[in-house]
Amino acid sequence: MTVHGIEMLNIAAGALLLTAVLVLWRREITMIVRIFALQGVALAALVAVLAWDEGSAELAVVAAGLLVLRGVVLPWLLRRALTGAAPGQRESRPALNVAASLLAAAALTLLALAVSAPLVALSPAPATRAIPIAIAVVLIGFLVLVTRRHAVSQLVGFLLMDNGITAAGFLSSAGIGLLVEVGVALDLLLVVLVLQVLTGRMRETFGDTDLDELRELHD
């Protein structure tokens, strides 16, 4: 990989992590969705750099597909899930405050570095060295998923995890095959559609999309 290629790769990977941390930091739902769209662009850029480096037309097509799906379609679906809600919705009672979540993000990034050491050791190529960042995005996504109490921000947490996994897939040497890649993208799109419909039903039956209202079922 050329020096320029490595630089571009690092910028794209850095943008991936930065946007994940920003999602953790911000509280306004519309802002979170906007940042998520930016992360989709960063992910597409990352794959585009890999495509350019390997001169692979297939990867370039995948990058374009990622840009459309994660930069445009998914954020659009999330915004649609928000319509009908009061404007300027914020996370009302997040389980973790800003300082604690940022500290947790730092800890998770260190954890990701430690955990993915064997992956990097197996093939110390520039792309592989960025895998810990992808793993960190997965972990931060998981943190968002479990600490946020608003349906749409929980959904964004799930999508952050998925962005991280996709990035890890492209950064590791193998990838998972084009057919499976398409299947994964389709599944993801459908999950978001299902959750969007459920958000609508939640608003119908509960009058809100605050997940603290979900306490009908317990033992």
Next chain:
Amino acid sequence: MDILLAAAPLVIPALGAAVYAIAGWRPATAHVATASALLSLLVAVLLAARVVADGPIAVAALLRVDAVGAFMLIVITAVAVLVAVATPAHLAAELDAGRIGTRTVTWHAVLVQAFLAAMALAVTAADLGLLWVAVEATTIITAFLVGQRRTRAAVEAAWKYVVICSAGIALALLGIVVLGHASAHSRTGAGLDWAALALAAPQLDPAVTRIAVVLLIVGFGTKAGLAPLHAWLPDAHSQAPAPVSALMSGVLLAVAFSAVLRVKVISDGALGPGFARGLLIAAAIASLLVAASLLIAQRDYKRMLAYSSIEHMGLLALGAAAGGPLATAAVLLHVLGHGLAKCVLFLGAGRLLQTTGTSRIDGVRGLAARQPVLAGAVGAGVLALLGLPPFSLFASELGIVSAGFGTGIGWAAAAALVLVVVIGAALVTHTGRMLLGAAPEGPGAAPAPLVLPRSTAAALIVGLAGCAVLGITAGPLSVLLEHAAATLGGIR
């Protein structure tokens, strides 16, 4: 010919879904599902015979039906037949009560067929990636079935179900990516084809494979209802309509668990049997503890059945941890026995809910006097779950526990045995209170007629009879079980 046969378990329910999508649900199409399930069962039996005689059947590097796949297809289609027979009466009662509309009924029929197709794909996929896509597809398809009634509780259950299962299964996808990384660097060209990976396992980098195995077992374990990520299961299984609960509890959990078994083969080859064993024992004991602690004071009979599913998944994990051909055969037999018994119980519970209007255990009294056939089926089903003879769960639980004592994890088997006894006592107490005693008097006690529809009665009795016959002799199935155990032992 073989290719057609191998693709049929996918194609038949897909055609069924198309029929319902075009023609809708009406009296003339009500038994398309039954025909589809019976035909699929026939295909599964033919496939099993072919696989036992000639070895695995592969289709274009995408599908491979081996002994495990053929056995799982038999489990799926056998339970699907019972469910299909009982579904029309269930849906008719829901329609009459005005709880759902005709549009919802058509959706129900389409989605159940798609659900069966996705499960068939999951057990016959040759590639771990395709397996993942199929398992995630089952979550998407069943989400609307869980939330079908659109009440607050149903919407909540559907949300938790999709979020927890999708997040859990995302971990499995990360595991697949990591395993793919290890596979690419092993220079064996195995890719993500799990049979090739099982052969190439000794060449996989152990440190990377270890990460992958943890992620895969936790991920697919989530979908199989193993603790600690089991929280979705009691909600989803209690809120879904009865025929869907029967499929989810009876087969979907087992389909996800068969993915865990596939991963274990790779793990054993790369890391030795100790690594996956440790993880599975932890999951088994945690699941049994969760089930026992929440069953003792359980107040809802559908949730009671759901926690009992967590218990049985824990037992499967214990059997898989023990490993070896006998334990593996017992695990697979347990999958079939539990599938049939749990299907009968959920179908019975659905009828109970329709006739009593409550899912609370203390809302049901003196069932034996008022609905003797239903009470008999529920009582016999619970006895089957407890692992009493003649039901097949007796033989399989015995096989699992004795294999545990035989392979040096006797402490885990002993702990499991204690928890199983506690769970059994709780189940007997709760069920006894529902079946026995005097019938409640007064208005509102019987909102629906108390004659069990003939089709439902047939499904309940055939399911219990099947479970009992299996307990006496597995018959020709025993050869298939031997082959499947050999496949999962990495021998064939």
